[in-house]
Amino acid sequence: MPTIVEKIFQSHSKDRVDPGEIIWLDLDVRTARDFGGPNVVKHLRKHYNSDYLADPQKTFFTFDLSVPAKTIKYAVNQQVCRDFAKETGTGVFDVDQGIGTHVLMEKGLVLPGSTAVGTDSHYNILGAVGAFGQGMGDTDIAFAFRAGRTWFEVPETMKITVTGQHSATARDTTFAVMRELGSKGALGKAMEYYGDAIDSLDLAGRITLASQTTEMGGIIGFIPPDKRVLDFLRERSGREANPVLADADANYVTETEIDVNGLEPLVATPPSPTSVKPVSEVGKVEIDTVFIGSCTNGRFEDIEAAARVLKGHRVKKGVTLKITPATREVWIKVIRSGVIDILMDAGGVVLTNAGCGGCAEGMCGLVGEGEIEVSTTNRNYPNKQGPGKIYLASPETAAASAILGRIATKEEVGQ
Amino acid sequence: MKPEILEGRIWLITDGEGKRLDDIDTDMIFHNRWLYITDVKEMGKYAFGNTEGWEDFPEKAKEGDILVVGRNFGAGSSRQQAVDCFRALGIQAVVGESFGAIYKRNAINSGMPLVEAPGIFESGLKSGDTVKINLRTGEITSRNVGFKARPMPSVSLDIYHAGDLFAYAEKLKG
Structure with missing residues (x-):
């Protein structure tokens, strides 16, 4: 009998849905962001004269990596997408909006059972609401824009x-x-x-x-x-x-x-997100900086949890704490809820506008040679966010580490 | 419509002792030092340029030849060139024990017939044999060997007949 992915696929395909079969899959949403989006446009313009989109209402650009553009290349690329959008009626979530996949959830554009693809390797984050999401390269996304569907091998x-x-x-x-x-x-x-x-x-x-x-x-x-x-x-x-x-x-x-009964706080030590250890076993690791944000831990609840740990404390002298809300909605809530006051009172805090943070050479949270960061991002592969070393941790552990200047749990700051 | 029954000379990709080579990654097929090349026709010269014992493959291969490869062929990066270099040489099809997921996606999108044939290295087929491959049924036959591979999925056949993914989309829009 069918699993969730098989049920979702069957409601979006005329083909027989069995694990291992390759099927045509109808898509409810397809998006491209500022990394990948310009190539999608290039493919469409190269191969077709017009009629680029199966349905502009279901097609979006979501700028979330370099927002607003920090280099001329990004500025040019984003404008390529905006111009194409004006011409075709494609929707745009511009540089003020934040991480594309999060925006889709907040705006109610994906629902349980929806199918969506985009140029983001964490597009499968939509599984959080029971939707099928999949990251793909610019060739496949260009096809999805034009055809309104993609092909996919049914997974076990x-x-x-x-x-x-x-x-x-x-x-x-x-x-x-x-x-x-x-x-x-x-x-x-x-x-x-x-x-x-x-x-x-x-x-x-x-x-x-x-x-x-x-x-x-x-x-x-x-x-x-x-x-x-x-x-x-x-x-x-x-x-x-x-x-x-x-x-x-x-x-x-x-x-x-x-x-996970009685689980103690964990970190992933460099250079792999799966090299997981309890904080109590990493020893004394002094740190230079902390990042809280990304598609993994950039929600309001994440920043609020960090603020609860920070309340009444100060970020250790010489350490910086960078915070990037996932979306504009989160960013506004951080400011209007008063969480911003706790963050600013802690000193050493930089609150940026909404977006992806340091991933994919993004806007904030890169690390230099010899720098050690505690980060809530999703990956700590070598050189992913610069030559420094990155320990992945929860927002609470990240905040406690910022206070003590070393990797620490919230219990160590008396919580 | 393109032919669904292909006939050609096969190359079994093995090591110096004739053992099946598994996990050939995209850097072995088309090394990153040649990534600056953008003309597909040029890419053929460097196919298998970083696979020990196969560096001279581009000189030996003939238009219409068929590759028979081991497990997890094309592992690693998303490099399209690792498919295009074989197209440039006129390779008709790639038959393999199994393929890396991204390699498979790239091959299907570019209209290259890709046949999954677990067990093909134990079938008795040898390099230099001439085989017939029925893409729709998965039957692979030579003068003295009959082997049943997986049929090519109808999606892959649709794209193959159209030429490539973009040509297929052209047809969709009538």
């Missing part, structure tokens, strides 16, 4: 059940899953998450978990939406939102159980 599905309670964060639950599966543990597979440790996650926590699918080699990781997520999507979309759920006897290629 793994079932991951995570149980137990702890006082650490959603990022730590995510680290525990990555420690278990490793960098290739989900290679080419879809995943479905179950268990009480998953049910208790709010949307921000679900986004954190779903964002790390790519780092485990996975195609997509679905978290079946709960009432809170469905209410959010209904409100945002103005449409009915119904979850797509697996059948009780769905066919899973593997079933994995992970116990």
Whole structure:
């Protein structure tokens, strides 16, 4: 019987949906961002004279990497996309809006069971709301813009059940899953998450978990939406939102159980997001800087959690704390909720406009030779964000580390 | 429509002892020192240029030849050149035990017939044999060997017949 990915595919395809089959998949949404978008436009203009889009209403540019453009090349590329959008009616979420995939969720453009593709390797983050999202190269996205569909090999599905309670964060639950599966543990597979440790996650926590699918080699990781997520999507979309759920006897290629009871705060040590260790075992690691943000931990809840740790403390002299909200909506909430006051009182804090932060040579959070950063981003591969060393951690651990100037848990600052 | 039954001479990609070569990555197929080349016709000269024992493949290959490759062929980067260099040499099809996911996507998008044939290295076929491949059924036959590979998916056949992904989209819009 069908799994979630098989059900979503079957409702978007006339082909027979079985694992291993290649099918044509109708797309509800397709997007390109400022990295990839200009090449999508170039392909379309080169191969066709007009009639570039199957449906402009379902096609968007989302600028989130260099926002506003920090180099002339990015400025030129973004304008290539804007000009094309004006000509064709393509939607644009411009440099003020933030991370494209997050914007799609906030604006209600994807719902459980939707299919969407874009030029972002973390596009599968849409599994956080039970939608199918997939990152692809500019050739495939150009085709998707024009045809309104793509082809895809139906993946097998793994079932991951995570149980137990702890006082650490959603990022730590995510680290525990990555420690278990490793960098290739989900290679080419879809995943479905179950268990009480998953049910208790709010949307921000679900986004954190779903964002790390790519780092485990996975195609997509679905978290079946709960009432809170469905209410959010209904409100945002103005449409009915119904979850797509697996059948009780769905066919899973593997079933994995992970116990996170009493989990202590974890970090991923350089140079791999899956080289996970408890903070208590990394020893005394002095740090130069901290980054909080990215598609993995850039929600308001993440920044608020960091602010709770920072409240009444100061960032250690000589350390900087850079914070990049995921979206404009998050950015406004940080300011209007008063969280900004806690951050500014802590000293050493830089709050940037919304976007992807340091990933893909982005706007903020790069590290120089010899620099050590604690970061909530999704990857710490060598040179990904500069030649320095990056330890991945939750927003709470990141904030505590900023206060003490070394990798530390919130308990170490008395919380 | 293009032919769905292909006939050609095969090359089994093996090491010096005749053992199947697995995990040939895109840097072995088309090394990054040649990435500056943008003319597809030029790329043929460097096919397998970084695979030990196969550096002279471009001189030996003939138009219409067929590659038979091992497991996880084309692992690694998303480099389209690792497909285009074989197209430039006139390679008709690539038959393999299995393929890297991105390589497969690139090959299908560029209209290169890609046949998944787990077990093909144990079929008795030898380099230099002439085979017939039925893309739609997956049957591969030579004078003395019959082998059943996976049929090429209809999506891949659609794109192959159109030429490539962009040509296929052209047809979609009538």
